[in-house]
Amino acid sequence: MADTPRSAPVSFSEFEAVTTTQWQERIRRDLKGQDPATLSWLTPDGFTVEPFYHQEALQALGGAPTPLVRTAPTWRNVPTYSVPAHDRGHKAIDRAAEGLARGAEGAHFLLSNAGTFDVHYLQQKLPLDGTYVGYSMRSGLGELVKQLQELQVTPRGFFVLDPITCHTPDIPGQLTELRSALAACQAWPEVHMVGINSAYYANRGATVTQQIAFALSTAATYLSELPKEALTAETVARALHLHVGVNPNYFFEIAKLRALRRLFATLLQAYGVAAEVAQQLPILASTSSWSQTTLDPHTNLLRVTTEAMSAVLGGATAVSVGQFDSLFHEPNEFSERLARNLPILLREEAYLDRVQDPAAGSYYLETLTDQLAHQAWTLFQKIEAQGGLPGATGLVLQELHASAQAQFRRIANGEQVVVGTNKFQNPNEQFDYNPKRLLRSREFDSTRAAYPTEVLRLATAMHFDRRERKKKRSAVVLLGAHTNQHILESFLLTLPETERPELRNAHPEGTLSLLFSSAEEAILMYATPEQYGRLARAINHIPIDEPDFIPPALLTADLPTMQEAIRVFGFQEFTVQGYSTEDVLARLQGKK
Structure with a gap:
C-alpha cells in the first residue's frame, strides 16, 4: 500500500568494517603463536566447523539463501x-x-x-x-x-x-x-x-x-x-x-x-x-x-x-x-x-x-x-x-547403533559433558525418589545418553546405603550393554596421567554389565544376555521356558541364594588391575 512506511536500511556506520584478514590476524595474536587450525573441530556428523565465519561464507553458498517464511503467525x-x-x-x-x-x-x-x-x-x-x-x-x-x-x-x-x-x-x-x-x-x-x-x-x-x-x-x-x-x-x-x-x-x-x-x-x-x-x-x-x-x-x-x-x-x-x-x-x-x-x-x-x-x-x-x-x-x-525403507532398515539401525555408542563413549571419557552427571557432579546429592523402585520399573528409560553413567551412580548409592544399614540381602543391578567399558574409561580419567594404563576391552562383545552388591562387597561383573535371563527367572521363580518374561533391571534375594545363583550361571568379575572394586566405585562417586 502507498501509505505503508518503508523500512530503513540497518547500518552501523560508527563501526569500521573488519575484513577476514584482520579477523584472522587478531585470532593468531590472541592465540599467542598457537595454530588457529586447532580451533576447528570435527563434528559427529563428519564435517569440520571452523572457529569463525565471515561474509565469504555466504559467497561460497552463491549468496544468502532465501529466508524461510512462516505460514502461521506464531508457533x-x-x-x-x-x-x-x-x-x-x-x-x-x-x-x-x-x-x-x-x-x-x-x-x-x-x-x-x-x-x-x-x-x-x-x-x-x-x-x-x-x-x-x-x-x-x-x-x-x-x-x-x-x-x-x-x-x-x-x-x-x-x-x-x-x-x-x-x-x-x-x-x-x-x-x-x-x-x-x-x-x-x-x-x-x-x-x-x-x-x-x-x-x-x-x-x-x-x-x-x-x-x-x-x-x-x-x-x-x-x-x-x-x-x-x-x-x-x-x-x-x-x-x-x-x-x-x-x-x-x-x-x-x-x-x-x-x-x-x-x-x-x-x-x-x-x-x-x-x-x-x-x-x-x-x-x-x-x-x-x-x-x-x-x-x-x-x-x-x-x-x-x-x-x-x-x-x-x-x-x-x-x-x-x-x-x-x-x-x-x-x-x-x-x-x-x-x-x-x-x-x-x-x-x-x-x-x-x-x-x-x-x-x-x-x-x-x-x-x-x-x-x-x-x-x-x-x-x-x-x-x-539399498532399496529405501523398509528394505534398508538394517542399514538405518546399524548407523543408529554406531552413533549412539559413539555418544556413550564421548560421555564416558568426558569429551561430551552432561552437567551434573559426568561433570560438575553433586557428590552429596539426595534423591527425592527411590533408586531401588526406579531401577525395578519397566518404564524407566534405559535408552538415554546418560543412562550408563547414572545407573552406576544409582546402583552404588543403593550399595552404600545397604552397607551402612547392614542389610542381609543382596542385589544384582543390570547396568546395560557396554557399560563396563564406559566405567573403565571414566575411572581412568580420575587417575593422574602417569597412572593411566592403556585402554583395553572391558569385556567380550555382546555381554551385559552388572553390579553385584551386598552389605560386605560390591563387584562389577559381566554376563551374556542368556545368563542374566536365566538368573532373573531363577530369582523370580519364573519357569525357564516362559516366553513373555522380561528380566527387570534390579534383582534382589538373600545373600546365599544370590551368591550361589551367580556361581551357577557363570557371571564373570570385571576388574581394573591394581584397584579394588570398592576403590573404583568410590572414585566414580567422587569420594576420593
Missing part, C-alpha cells in the same frame, strides 16, 4: 500427555483441559492403545471443532478415526502412526489402514494424517544428519506407497506431519529444522509436487528424552530451554516441552506448569515470534544448514540405493 504450545495401555485416557484428558485453560494451545496424546481412548470424554473436555489435538500410536488408527467420525466433528491437528519408523511387523497392513484413513478424512482440511516420527531417532542417539536423512527416507516411502486410485502424491504430501526431537546442541538443532524444510522441498519436486508445499509442512518439535537425566535433575530445565529455543528459531510450527522430572516422578502440576510456561516466556518475554527466520543471513548458521543438507542428502541417497 503453538502443545504439551504431550502419555496414555498407558488399558487406560481410557480420562486423567490425561483432564490434564490437557487444565493446560489449555492455563496457556497451552493444543494437546498431543501418546496412545499405547488407541482403541481404548475415550473420544467421547475428549469431546466433552476439549471441544474438537476448535482444539488442536495430535494423536501418536503404534496401532489402532482406523478405529480411532472411525470413532472421531461418529462424533460428527471437524477436528484440527495430526495423527502419527508411522509403521516405517516404528518397524511394525505388519507394514503392508498398516499402510493399507493409513491409506484408508487418509481417503476417509478428506473432509478434515486441518488434519494431517501422515505423521513421521523422526523423534524416535533423536531419542536414540542419532546424529543430526541421520535424523534428517531417515525422515526423508520415510517420507519417500509414503509418497511412493500411499498414492493409489484417487489418492495422489500431492494429497499425501499435503497430509504429511513431522514430529522431531530436539537435543541441546543449540545451533545444530536450529540448522537441522531449516535443512529439513529445504530438503523436503527438493524431495517433493521429485514427485511432481510444488516446493511451496514443503513450506507448509507442520513440524512438532519435542524436547528430547535422550538428553534427560535423573542426576541433578533441575539441569533438565536448562536443557529443555535451549531445545525449545532451537525449535522455534529453526521454524517449528508447534513446540512440546517435556517435564524435567518425568523420568522418576508421575505427572504433577508443578513440573507440567514449568513445561507449559516455558514456550509462553519465549514468546511473550523473549519475543521469539517477531522474526520470520532469525537465522537467515548468519554466516555460521547458513553454512551449517548447507553442510547438514548436503550430508543428509548423501545419506538419504545411500539408503535409497
Whole structure:
C-alpha cells in the first residue's frame, strides 16, 4: 500500500568494517603463536566447523539463501500427555483441559492403545471443532478415526502412526489402514494424517544428519506407497506431519529444522509436487528424552530451554516441552506448569515470534544448514540405493547403533559433558525418589545418553546405603550393554596421567554389565544376555521356558541364594588391575 512506511536500511556506520584478514590476524595474536587450525573441530556428523565465519561464507553458498517464511503467525504450545495401555485416557484428558485453560494451545496424546481412548470424554473436555489435538500410536488408527467420525466433528491437528519408523511387523497392513484413513478424512482440511516420527531417532542417539536423512527416507516411502486410485502424491504430501526431537546442541538443532524444510522441498519436486508445499509442512518439535537425566535433575530445565529455543528459531510450527522430572516422578502440576510456561516466556518475554527466520543471513548458521543438507542428502541417497525403507532398515539401525555408542563413549571419557552427571557432579546429592523402585520399573528409560553413567551412580548409592544399614540381602543391578567399558574409561580419567594404563576391552562383545552388591562387597561383573535371563527367572521363580518374561533391571534375594545363583550361571568379575572394586566405585562417586 502507498501509505505503508518503508523500512530503513540497518547500518552501523560508527563501526569500521573488519575484513577476514584482520579477523584472522587478531585470532593468531590472541592465540599467542598457537595454530588457529586447532580451533576447528570435527563434528559427529563428519564435517569440520571452523572457529569463525565471515561474509565469504555466504559467497561460497552463491549468496544468502532465501529466508524461510512462516505460514502461521506464531508457533503453538502443545504439551504431550502419555496414555498407558488399558487406560481410557480420562486423567490425561483432564490434564490437557487444565493446560489449555492455563496457556497451552493444543494437546498431543501418546496412545499405547488407541482403541481404548475415550473420544467421547475428549469431546466433552476439549471441544474438537476448535482444539488442536495430535494423536501418536503404534496401532489402532482406523478405529480411532472411525470413532472421531461418529462424533460428527471437524477436528484440527495430526495423527502419527508411522509403521516405517516404528518397524511394525505388519507394514503392508498398516499402510493399507493409513491409506484408508487418509481417503476417509478428506473432509478434515486441518488434519494431517501422515505423521513421521523422526523423534524416535533423536531419542536414540542419532546424529543430526541421520535424523534428517531417515525422515526423508520415510517420507519417500509414503509418497511412493500411499498414492493409489484417487489418492495422489500431492494429497499425501499435503497430509504429511513431522514430529522431531530436539537435543541441546543449540545451533545444530536450529540448522537441522531449516535443512529439513529445504530438503523436503527438493524431495517433493521429485514427485511432481510444488516446493511451496514443503513450506507448509507442520513440524512438532519435542524436547528430547535422550538428553534427560535423573542426576541433578533441575539441569533438565536448562536443557529443555535451549531445545525449545532451537525449535522455534529453526521454524517449528508447534513446540512440546517435556517435564524435567518425568523420568522418576508421575505427572504433577508443578513440573507440567514449568513445561507449559516455558514456550509462553519465549514468546511473550523473549519475543521469539517477531522474526520470520532469525537465522537467515548468519554466516555460521547458513553454512551449517548447507553442510547438514548436503550430508543428509548423501545419506538419504545411500539408503535409497539399498532399496529405501523398509528394505534398508538394517542399514538405518546399524548407523543408529554406531552413533549412539559413539555418544556413550564421548560421555564416558568426558569429551561430551552432561552437567551434573559426568561433570560438575553433586557428590552429596539426595534423591527425592527411590533408586531401588526406579531401577525395578519397566518404564524407566534405559535408552538415554546418560543412562550408563547414572545407573552406576544409582546402583552404588543403593550399595552404600545397604552397607551402612547392614542389610542381609543382596542385589544384582543390570547396568546395560557396554557399560563396563564406559566405567573403565571414566575411572581412568580420575587417575593422574602417569597412572593411566592403556585402554583395553572391558569385556567380550555382546555381554551385559552388572553390579553385584551386598552389605560386605560390591563387584562389577559381566554376563551374556542368556545368563542374566536365566538368573532373573531363577530369582523370580519364573519357569525357564516362559516366553513373555522380561528380566527387570534390579534383582534382589538373600545373600546365599544370590551368591550361589551367580556361581551357577557363570557371571564373570570385571576388574581394573591394581584397584579394588570398592576403590573404583568410590572414585566414580567422587569420594576420593
